[in-house]
Amino acid sequence: MSDQADVKSIDTLAFVKAALAAFAHETGQAVGEVELQGQRAVDWITVDRAAHWKAESRKAADLVNKAVKDLEHCRAFKKVGDSQPSCIEEKKALDKAKRRMEFVERKLEAVRRWTPVVQQQFRETCVRLVRFREVIDVDCPRAMAALDRMLKALDAYRQAQSPAGRAAAAAGSGTAAVTRQETDAPPTAPAPVAPPPTGDTA
Numbered sequence: 001m002s003d004q005a006d007v008k009s010i011d012t013l014a015f016v017k018a019a020l021a022a023f024a025h026e027t028g029q030a031v032g033e034v035e036l037q038g039q040r041a042v043d044w045i046t047v048d049r050a051a052h053w054k055a056e057s058r059k060a061a062d063l064v065n066k067a068v069k070d071l072e073h074c075r076a077f078k079k080v081g082d083s084q085p086s087c088i089e090e091k092k093a094l095d096k097a098k099r100r101m102e103f104v105e106r107k108l109e110a111v112r113r114w115t116p117v118v119q120q121q122f123r124e125t126c127v128r129l130v131r132f133r134e135v136i137d138v139d140c141p142r143a144m145a146a147l148d149r150m151l152k153a154l155d156a157y158r159q160a161q162s163p164a165g166r167a168a169a170a171a172g173s174g175t176a177a178v179t180r181q182e183t184d185a186p187p188t189a190p191a192p193v194a195p196p197p198t199g200d201t202a
Helices: 010-077 088-161 163-184
Strands: none
Touching: 010 088
16 A cells, blocks of 8 residues: 555645635625525514504595595585485595505405414524524534644645655654664674783793
8 A cells, every 4th residue: 555645736625725714704694694684574574564554554444434424424415405416526535445445454464464474484494594504603614624634734744745855854864873873883892912922932
């Protein structure tokens, strides 16, 4: 088995880390915007429209009451002898006021019907976004930290395998070998001493 790593480009990991950081930042902003706009939509239906159509209902009821009184006034005070006045304009105004009242009541009913629906759907959406926020706030930083560790390890490996790194390593190992040789060499025996000359020599 080879004891060398097949590293093609460390810059690719750096690019992935940067892209992951940009994704987490932009996605976090997008999720926040979705939550904000969703809450605004819910409030528009459940608060704004509810208040609007309640006010319109009061106005429509007032118009109906006024149209009824105008019609009764026409019939009472515009009567000539035994002939009944037509009061066409007053009748048209009453019909218009009643149609407006029916329209407003349909709107009020729609608001009452859809209020619990949109509130429930928004709550369920927020629950789903919680898990997505965990990915952004927890999983993405964890992945970025893992990539950072990989980058540091690969950079250290590249430094060790560079020509300068190998030369430094070789020089360090050669010095250590010489040191070990000098330190580990066995002591040499002393040279034999010649005996002193005797008096019998001719």
